[in-house]
Amino acid sequence: MENELPDDIDQLKAMLRKQRTMLNDQQTRLRQYAGQLAGYELEINRLKAQLDKLRRMLFGQSSEKSRNKLENKIRQAEKRLAELENRLEAAKNCLNDDKPVLDAPTDAEVAPQTTPGKTARNTSRKPLPADLPRETQTLLPADSVCPSCGGELKVMGETLSEQLEIINTAFKVIETVRPKLACSRCDVIVQAPLPAKPVEGSRVGSSVLARILVGKYVEHTPLYRQSEIYARHGLALSRNTMVRWVAMMGNRLRPLYEALNRYVLLTGKVHTDDTPVRVLEPGSGKTRT
Template sequence: MQNPPADLPDSIEDLKAIIARQADAFTVLQHSLADELAASRQELAAAKSGLQLKALEIEKLKLTIARLRKVAFGKSSEKIHREIAQLELSLEELESEASGDDDPVALDHPDASASITGETSLPEKRKRRALPDHLPREEVRHEPQGDCPHCGGTLKQVGEDITEILDYVPGHFRVIRHVRPSLSCRSCESMVQRPMPSLPVERGMPSAHLLAHALVSKYADHLPLYRQSGIYARDGMELSRSLLANWVGKCASLMR
């Protein structure tokens, strides 16, 4: 229990005046907080509305592209193909902008349907898709150095964690396998393991080399993402335009 301040007046009237002033100050503070809360709610509503509009624009563009592809024949087919290419570029930009704040795990699952009706649901736990077996693997081991940091005892391996990252070197893909052995101290049974190196897309599959290649191809070489997707598919690596757009958006948010 706190002791009362020593400088309080003895007069009851003076005490009442102090209480009245504090009550007035509390009322002013309460009104100020209420105004700030109302402003925050308005900003949140505006942000949600903006996201919903982007989602609607993306769906509208997808439907337009699908409809144009069905009628892309005859004398006007060249004009229609040019229009499809322009719409593909617009769709890439919208998807990149909308992906800057996405869930990192969801970046490797860009085709999952998202509700734009305002209803919320519990997120499903998604597992990152495995990388193709035909790609060459390069293993990078992150071994703990020295003895047990807690007691100085000898360490023995009891397991390991493996994280596969999709990398790109000029001409082909490869997979970087980050192997982090789990070691146990023979003396105090403490567990020791080196941390995972920092990745440009947290818990995502792309390496910095692959992201740099996609960005340079798009912005320096003017190669749209849907064309990059087709090139990668011929190399045996299916990377959809939506997935590449998500990665581009994530890179943009990192560089802000």
């Protein structure tokens, strides 16, 4: 029987990299299918509980109008339940059809060991979105050989657990170094000009100003609350300083405002929403617009 594998090491490495890529893609799809299964099962259990409640409410109803409403809700819930059960069955088929093909361990090998007196708890948590970026950390055992007999250890499976994290707003300082160069023959000194700043004489950058403006006018976060938020990050930005920055940015953005105003007024009809947004005024305990 001829050996199907090539003798060239580079070709073997390329085949191994290709198989690893295919395996990683397959494992990603399996995790997505498992997340869909968990979501469908959770929704099905919720609908079943809702159906039981509606059927109990339907029993003994004397008003014909109330009975019609309950029966309509029951029919909608049953239709949704049947649709979810079909989706669940399709997801199970996809999961079974896309099982790993590389030395998959048997059920007996990967069966979790339970402590006597404790049963496995069925969790109903919603799966994390599959489109979130993921960072994989591999934790290897401390022992490279069997701690009992010293034999070689082989991979028989793996346990995957997920943990949701958030990356907080991180500040950084950009240091601009401008060397001074002096002529060796005369007294001429040359130096690169300082780049333009959004606020002359200040150390604030454009990204910080954008964050302050978005927080105030989009997220409706008052400046005094933003000052407290930045203080928790170890950065002291007083409310009065940010008020001056906001006023200066308003003057800088006035040409854009005037251009947008002219464009809006060109139309035949103008629709506006003057709903006020009420915020807390610091120190008084009262709200202001």
